[in-house]
Amino acid sequence: MADDRKLYLGPKLRVLRRELGLNQTRMAEELGVSPSYLNHLERNQRPLTAQMLLRLANVYDIDIRDFVASTQEGAASALSEILSDALVRDIGIARDEVLEVAENYPGVSEAIGRFYRALSDLRRLPEQVASGLSGAPGSVAPLHAPLDWLRETMAKAGNHFAELDAAAESLAGELGDDPSALQAGIRARLKERHGMTVQIVREDVLAGTLRHYDMHRRRLLLSERLASSGRLFAVAYQLCAQELADAIAAQVARAGPPDEDSRRLAGIALTNYAAAALIMPYDRFAKAAEQSRHDLPLLRARFGVSMEQLAHRLTSLGRTGARGVPFFMAKVDRAGIVSKRFDGEAWPFARLGGTCPRWDAHEEQAPDAVAAQLIETMDGRRFVSLTVGLPREGGARGRSVIALGCEAKHGARIVHADGIDLEKGAATGVGPTCHLCERRGCPDRALPPVTRALDLHGYERTVAPFPFRRV
Numbered sequence: 001m002a003d004d005r006k007l008y009l010g011p012k013l014r015v016l017r018r019e020l021g022l023n024q025t026r027m028a029e030e031l032g033v034s035p036s037y038l039n040h041l042e043r044n045q046r047p048l049t050a051q052m053l054l055r056l057a058n059v060y061d062i063d064i065r066d067f068v069a070s071t072q073e074g075a076a077s078a079l080s081e082i083l084s085d086a087l088v089r090d091i092g093i094a095r096d097e098v099l100e101v102a103e104n105y106p107g108v109s110e111a112i113g114r115f116y117r118a119l120s121d122l123r124r125l126p127e128q129v130a131s132g133l134s135g136a137p138g139s140v141a142p143l144h145a146p147l148d149w150l151r152e153t154m155a156k157a158g159n160h161f162a163e164l165d166a167a168a169e170s171l172a173g174e175l176g177d178d179p180s181a182l183q184a185g186i187r188a189r190l191k192e193r194h195g196m197t198v199q200i201v202r203e204d205v206l207a208g209t210l211r212h213y214d215m216h217r218r219r220l221l222l223s224e225r226l227a228s229s230g231r232l233f234a235v236a237y238q239l240c241a242q243e244l245a246d247a248i249a250a251q252v253a254r255a256g257p258p259d260e261d262s263r264r265l266a267g268i269a270l271t272n273y274a275a276a277a278l279i280m281p282y283d284r285f286a287k288a289a290e291q292s293r294h295d296l297p298l299l300r301a302r303f304g305v306s307m308e309q310l311a312h313r314l315t316s317l318g319r320t321g322a323r324g325v326p327f328f329m330a331k332v333d334r335a336g337i338v339s340k341r342f343d344g345e346a347w348p349f350a351r352l353g354g355t356c357p358r359w360d361a362h363e364e365q366a367p368d369a370v371a372a373q374l375i376e377t378m379d380g381r382r383f384v385s386l387t388v389g390l391p392r393e394g395g396a397r398g399r400s401v402i403a404l405g406c407e408a409k410h411g412a413r414i415v416h417a418d419g420i421d422l423e424k425g426a427a428t429g430v431g432p433t434c435h436l437c438e439r440r441g442c443p444d445r446a447l448p449p450v451t452r453a454l455d456l457h458g459y460e461r462t463v464a465p466f467p468f469r470r471v
Contacts, residue, residue, distance in 0.1 A: 010044035076102040160318030168277035179304025229306040240274035293415040350432035361403035376427035382408035
């Protein structure tokens with residue numbers, strides 16, 4: 001029994017060392033051990049002791065729970081999804097082999113993931129050519145490469161950037177708490193310290209743009225169409241772009257963007273992150289979220305933000321020692337297309353595809369109305385899902401919704417889940433995405449699973465479309 005409790009975390013230790021940019025000799029010196037002992041730990045030839053875990057936590061400021069927690073299931077799920085592709089599924093790779101690779105060889109799993117994304121880009125090539133999106137003759141760039149890179153970067157960081165949070169929180173301490181006072185304070189600071197003015201202008205002046213910074217006249221022009229939450233966020237963004245520029249640039253550099261488009265995208269995303277942290281300072285916001293039991297309309301009103309801004313912020317509460325509910329988030333349009341996504345600790349759908357049509361996030365909701373749903377994946381995991389309607393923007397015909405969710409074990413901390421029996425109540429069965437889902441008898445299925453052969457007969461028609469064989 002004693003051996004069962006030993007911790008062999010060599011691959012995680014090796015990944016941590018590489019992320020810190022250290023060689024074995026340097027890390028061993030900082031931890032006070034010999035390089036040979038560290039080498040044994042990384043090769044799983046020695047277990048990681050409690051004393052060594054504490055040294056890691058103290059020297060590198062890591063959360064022991066996160067370090068020890070197994071990432072096997074999440075990594076194995078993504079790897080299984082890739083290996084179910086029609087190109088290789090006939091090999092029949094066993095589940096235990098996938099688990100072994102995901103747990104002991106995370107670098108191999110990441111490499112396979114990158115190759116698969118490249119393959120997916122190549123498969124989109126004919127559509128790009130047909131649409132005139134392939135660029136100059138003889139040169140083809142992946143259609144969504146910068147976005148894919150940014151999503152991967154944010155996911156690796158857990159959508160939490162401690163240095164930016166701390167800097168924004170410090171800046172917020174010099175301004176007002178009330179949204180109107182905060183906006184006035186930011187505008188005054190922009191004027192006094194940076195010589196910038198803020199003007200609200202008619203819609204026709206900006207010609208379809210909601211925010212524009214005139215560098216020559218040092219004016220921030222905001223469209224009259226912007227709601228108060230949008231105006232607050234716009235001035236907060238401008239202030240962070242000025243006063244936190246160095247911290248943002250340093251974070252972008254650490255992320256290592258592969259090209260100029262990715263670098264610019266990361267800069268915008270991290271400035272947005274800092275602006276949200278300025279409007280919703282970590283400590284005050286996290287306490288308000290817990291005390292209100294994540295009452296979304298109340299938090300929205302208290303901090304003067306939109307539902308989308310609020311949802312983004314709730315996914316970023318990853319401060320060591322003061323973590324919030326590990327929410328995942330998606331922005332879904334009425335066609336079911338996910339335009340934004342943060343996976344949190346447990347995203348219940350396919351990471352490389354769409355979502356399940358049985359998820360209520362596909363339904364159009366009234367603006368700011370919160371609808372709760374209990375969903376259950378095929379492996380029996382339960383999640384609380386909250387969907388919130390967004391107002392139409394920019395002449396859009398259909399409304400998008402914001403979907404927030406977390407594992408059902410956190411449901412008692414969410415007021416919108418009151419009245420739902422989280423353990424035994426009826427839950428809606430969902431799958432990863434139709435072409436990967438093996439749930440039989442689903443009347444909402446849009447595609448057959450690529451992992452199974454169809455089982456079609458002319459003498460019968462089943463309720464569920466695309467019947468398939470069990471094996």
